[in-house]
Amino acid sequence: MPLRLIFMGTPDFSVPTLLELVAHGHEIVAVYTRAPKPGGRRGLQLQPTPVEEAARKLGVPVLTPKTLKTPEALQEFRAFEADAAVVVAYGMILPQAILDAPRLGCYNLHASLLPRWRGAAPINRAIMADDAESGVMVMKMDVGLDTGDVAMAERLAISDNMTAADLHDRLSRLGADLMVRAMAALERGGLQLKKQGEDGVTYAAKIDKAEARIDWARPARAVLRHIHGLSPFPGAWSELDAARVKILRCELAKGSGAPGEVLDDNLTIACGEGAIRIIELQREGKGRMQAADFLRGVPLKSGAKFT
Numbered sequence: 001m002p003l004r005l006i007f008m009g010t011p012d013f014s015v016p017t018l019l020e021l022v023a024h025g026h027e028i029v030a031v032y033t034r035a036p037k038p039g040g041r042r043g044l045q046l047q048p049t050p051v052e053e054a055a056r057k058l059g060v061p062v063l064t065p066k067t068l069k070t071p072e073a074l075q076e077f078r079a080f081e082a083d084a085a086v087v088v089a090y091g092m093i094l095p096q097a098i099l100d101a102p103r104l105g106c107y108n109l110h111a112s113l114l115p116r117w118r119g120a121a122p123i124n125r126a127i128m129a130d131d132a133e134s135g136v137m138v139m140k141m142d143v144g145l146d147t148g149d150v151a152m153a154e155r156l157a158i159s160d161n162m163t164a165a166d167l168h169d170r171l172s173r174l175g176a177d178l179m180v181r182a183m184a185a186l187e188r189g190g191l192q193l194k195k196q197g198e199d200g201v202t203y204a205a206k207i208d209k210a211e212a213r214i215d216w217a218r219p220a221r222a223v224l225r226h227i228h229g230l231s232p233f234p235g236a237w238s239e240l241d242a243a244r245v246k247i248l249r250c251e252l253a254k255g256s257g258a259p260g261e262v263l264d265d266n267l268t269i270a271c272g273e274g275a276i277r278i279i280e281l282q283r284e285g286k287g288r289m290q291a292a293d294f295l296r297g298v299p300l301k302s303g304a305k306f307t
Contacts, residue, residue, distance in 0.1 A: 006085040008032040009051045014088035016176035029080045031055035035064040106141040109175045115196045117204040118146035124164050125204040128229035136175035138182040149193035152182050163231040214238045216259035220274030238306040249280035262304040267291045
């Protein structure tokens, strides 16, 4: 029999899992997501989350509570009589009473190879730390920060040309398939859980905008991973002629010079060791563009410098 599921999620990353669960016959009895925020051109219109938009199209009831810690919130949650809850980047802490409410528990999809990168920004941190691989894991939730027992996992290599957006999209699709398989195993009583090890625990702190400025004195590979780990948001940046420029995509290149120095007319930039070539960037107040288009409007000579 298909499972009765409560789905809890908020951003784009969560949507494929919701759609795949529905496509595989599970009954989504309610969707919990964050409340709409002001947006639009003037910031006056309330913008529903991507998960809410998807749920409305599916005709599923949507709830946007500010907290899950009240007796009323618990009573409402229990009233759905769900077999399990599926949580994908919901963005709100689930208290123990909520975790205990579904008959079979609450299951979270996390975008890292736990126990590495517990916390808020595992995709960004994996790239910025020069990790060779990332992945997704389904775990049964407890009250700790991503400390629950792991059920299933999928791994994915991180290449040098992969940005946070690229990894996000691939893990989102991979995670949707993984959660569907996990719920199928749970449905037939065959989902096996394994405790996380204590070795290799790291925490993926939320990205602070203060981290975004590029340090050209670092080796080229570290600069590349920093740039790609923050692309597209918040975007690693540097200053050129006192104007801020976000660099969104780059590649390793040959060359040497003073850190931040423009080495040629292909936007090759010297680092502390080696160099990178800028592929895509965004000037302050402008849209993103390819390096060739940027150079047509802002021709640079060798010796110009990013600071």
